[in-house]
Amino acid sequence: MPASQARFGVQAKASYQDVALFIDWENLKSSLSQVNMKVNLTSLRETAETFGRLVIANAYADWQDDWHQSDPENLYAAGIEPVYVPTRVVSDGVGLRRRKNSVDVKLTADCVEVCHNHPNIDTFILVSGDGDFIHMVNTLRPYGKQVVAIGVSWSTSPRLAARVDQFLYYEQDVDPIDTQRYRAHSGAQPASSDDDELQRVLQVVVDIVRSSQRGDRALLSWIKNELIRRLRQFDESRYGFAKFKLFMREAERRGLLYIVEDGLVDWAYLPGAQEAAELRVSEVETLEPIDESALPTIVRFAEGLESRSPYVAFMYLVDQITRSAVLPHLRRDQLMLVLNQAVDDLIFLRGTYTLEDPLSGQAKNIRTLVLNREHQLVRETLAAQPSGGRPASPERPPAPATPEESAALDPELSKILVALEADAENPALLMSAA
Numbered sequence: 001m002p003a004s005q006a007r008f009g010v011q012a013k014a015s016y017q018d019v020a021l022f023i024d025w026e027n028l029k030s031s032l033s034q035v036n037m038k039v040n041l042t043s044l045r046e047t048a049e050t051f052g053r054l055v056i057a058n059a060y061a062d063w064q065d066d067w068h069q070s071d072p073e074n075l076y077a078a079g080i081e082p083v084y085v086p087t088r089v090v091s092d093g094v095g096l097r098r099r100k101n102s103v104d105v106k107l108t109a110d111c112v113e114v115c116h117n118h119p120n121i122d123t124f125i126l127v128s129g130d131g132d133f134i135h136m137v138n139t140l141r142p143y144g145k146q147v148v149a150i151g152v153s154w155s156t157s158p159r160l161a162a163r164v165d166q167f168l169y170y171e172q173d174v175d176p177i178d179t180q181r182y183r184a185h186s187g188a189q190p191a192s193s194d195d196d197e198l199q200r201v202l203q204v205v206v207d208i209v210r211s212s213q214r215g216d217r218a219l220l221s222w223i224k225n226e227l228i229r230r231l232r233q234f235d236e237s238r239y240g241f242a243k244f245k246l247f248m249r250e251a252e253r254r255g256l257l258y259i260v261e262d263g264l265v266d267w268a269y270l271p272g273a274q275e276a277a278e279l280r281v282s283e284v285e286t287l288e289p290i291d292e293s294a295l296p297t298i299v300r301f302a303e304g305l306e307s308r309s310p311y312v313a314f315m316y317l318v319d320q321i322t323r324s325a326v327l328p329h330l331r332r333d334q335l336m337l338v339l340n341q342a343v344d345d346l347i348f349l350r351g352t353y354t355l356e357d358p359l360s361g362q363a364k365n366i367r368t369l370v371l372n373r374e375h376q377l378v379r380e381t382l383a384a385q386p387s388g389g390r391p392a393s394p395e396r397p398p399a400p401a402t403p404e405e406s407a408a409l410d411p412e413l414s415k416i417l418v419a420l421e422a423d424a425e426n427p428a429l430l431m432s433a434a
Contacts, residue, residue, distance in 0.1 A: 017051070017052035017053070017122045017123060018052055018053050018055045018118075018120045018121045018122060018123070019048055019049070019051045019052040019053060019054050019055065019056075019121065019122075019123045019124075019125060020054075020055065020056040020057075020111075020114055020118075020121045020123070020124050020125065021045075021048045021054060021056065021057040021058070021080070021125045021127070022058055022060070022107050022110065022111060022124065022125065022126050022127065023044075023057075023058065023059040023060065023080070023127040023128075024060060024103055024104070024107060024126075024127060024128030024130060024133075025039075025059045025060055025061035025068070025071070025082075025103075026061045026062075026068075026103065027103075027128045027129060027130055027155075028127055028128065028151075028152070028170070029061075029067075029068075029071075030319070031129060031151075031152035031154070031155040032152060032170070032171075033313070033315045033316055033319050034154070034155070034313060034316060034366065035154075035171075035313065035366050035367075036313055036314055036315045036366075036367060037171065037175075037315075038261070038264060038315075039264055040174075040175040040261060040264065040265075040266065041074065041075065041077075041078035041080065041264045041265050042078065042219075042220050042221060042245065042261075042265045042266040043174050043175040043243075043245055043266070044127065044150070044170075044174055044175070045057065045078055045079065045080070045221070046221075046243055046244055046245060047150070047168065047173070047174045047243070048125050050243070051123045051125065051146075051148065052122070052123055054079075055118075055120075055121065056114060056118075056121070057079060057080040057081060058080065058081045058082075058083045058107075058110065059071075059075050059080050059081070059082050059083065060083045060085050060103045060106060060107050061082070061083075061084075061085060061103065062084070062085055062086055062087040063082055063084050064084075064086075065087065065323065066322055066323060066325065067319060067322055067323045069332070070332075071264070074264040074265060075264075077219075077265055078221070078264070078265050079221075083106065083110070085102050085103045085106045086102070104130060104132045104133060107126075107128075107133075107136075108133065108135070108136040108139075111124060111126075111136055111139075111140065112136070112139060112140075115139075115140055115143055115145060121145075122144075122145060122146060123145070123146045123147075123148060124140055124145055124146070124147050124148070125148045125149075125150065126147065126148070126149045126150070126164070127149075127150045127151070127170075128149070128150075128151060128160075129149075129151030129152055129155045129156030129157055129160065130157065130160070131157030131159050131160050133149075133160060134157075134159055134160055134163050137149075137160070137163045137164055138163065141165075146165045146166075147164045147165050148164060148165060148166045148167070148168065149161065149164040149166075149167050149168070150167075150168045150169075150170055150173075150174060151167070151168075151169070151170060152169070152170050152171060153169045153170075153171060153172070156169075197239075198239045198250070199254075201227075201231065201234070201239070202250070202251045202254065202256055203256075204227065204230060204231065205223060205227060205248070205251055205256070205257070205268075206251075206256050206257060206270070208223050208226045208227060208230070209223065209257060209268050209269075209270055210270060217267050217268065217269045217270070218267065218268055219265060219266070219267060219268075220244065220245060220248055220259070220265075220266045220267070220268060221265075223248070223268060224244050245259075245266065248266075248268060251268075255271070257269060257270055257271065258270075258271060292338070292341075294327050294330060294335075294338055295338065295342060295347065295377060295381075296377070296381045297326055297327055298317075298321065298327075298338065298339065298342065299347065299371065299377065299378055299381045299382070300381060300382070300385065301317075301320070301321055301324070301326055302317060302348070302369070302371055303371060303382060305317065305320060306370070306371060310353065311351075311353035311366060311368045312368055312369050312370070313366060313367065313368055313369065314339065314367070314369055317339065317369060318332065318335055318336055318339060321335060322335065339369075343369070345375075346372055346375060347371070347372055347375050347377055347378060348369040348370065348371060348372060349369070349370045349371075349372045350367065350368070350369065350370075351367075351368045351369070351370045352366065352367060352368060353366045353368045354366075
């Protein structure tokens with residue numbers, strides 16, 4: 001391995017083989033939402049492709065759920081097939097409660113089918129932290145299959161991590177928050193001759209983005225394919241980068257372009273185009289009025305979450321409100337605008353919650369939202385509810401009167417009931433009593 005690659009923490013690429021990717025979408029998405037993170041499909045797919053040629057890529061969820069409304073389109077754009085798995089919803093006597101869906105069953109069945117029908121696929125990549133998939137792992141490995149799992153550290157079953165051939169942490173190995181750590185951890189820099197060549201390649205990247213038909217922006221996956229077409233020997237590892245996204249981050253560091261996540265995938269913008277895009281977004285947000293009438297409902301909903309959860313994060317609150325449909329007239333992006341405005345108006349206060357990673361034992365600080373109970377709107381909203389701010393239970397309707405009670409109130413009905421005792425089959429009396 002070249003010295004520059006060793007300095008920048010690049011791992012040797014896996015031998016060329018066929019790979020299948022199976023994503024437990026709701027497990028991954030809900031785990032990341034706990035810390036206000038979103039799934040990055042560009043990084044996820046690129047990680048899978050480091051193990052070989054990606055020939056199958058499926059994501060499993062109940063796509064009719066409002067929470068996943070825009071996800072199928074984004075998955076298709078990233079070359080991942082959404083697979084529909086319905087979710088059972090049953091009543092618990094108080095309200096509706098979401099039950100565990102059949103994702104694990106459907107995903108496991110598909111993996112076993114692929115194992116038997118596609119012997120060319122050597123590596124199965126499972127994106128989930130659910131310990132129920134241990135049985136699937138134990139089924140695949142005797143057939144000589146390599147099983148790789150990707151999960152979020154704070155919600156992954158330790159038993160699953162121990163059973164697979166290789167386990168990757170999403171927030172560390174797939175889409176790390178600090179992407180510069182791969183190059184900066186040793187303080188080393190590439191040699192000047194290598195840097196000159198890198199600069200020439202990065203300029204080709206700029207030309208590719210400029211020639212895009214999407215208005216001076218382009219998908220990172222498309223840029224890489226176009227770069228390989230123009231420079232057939234291109235490989236980001238030659239320049240000391242473990243992943244193509246890190247290579248593109250270097251272009252961003254040099255001010256050549258900007259990387260923006262939009263629709264769960266990464267786009268590269270030329271500087272002027274990215275600023276124009278931000279301006280258009282800000283104009284839309286300015287022109288679209290904030291629905292302040294939703295604030296009391298949001299306050300009541302957040303108060304209920306605070307009573308049941310150790311902490312409430314911004315995206316967790318957005319997700320729960322969206323899924324509960326208590327504000328059906330608001331789109332998800334509109335709801336986020338209202339919440340941001342509520343934070344600016346100090347209806348919610350920023351806070352932090354510290355939890356311990358069950359696998360690493362390290363402490364993690366999560367940014368949270370806390371209702372400001374000193375705010376006038378919060379006080380008035382919660383004071384309007386009985387029982388210290390809890391929503392009032394609906395009054396039980398009065399029980400229907402018994403025949404004897406009804407007869408006591410209606411003398412004519414009493415006479416009819418007496419006649420029915422003597423002739424219970426008389427249709428005329430039955431009709432009169434009814």
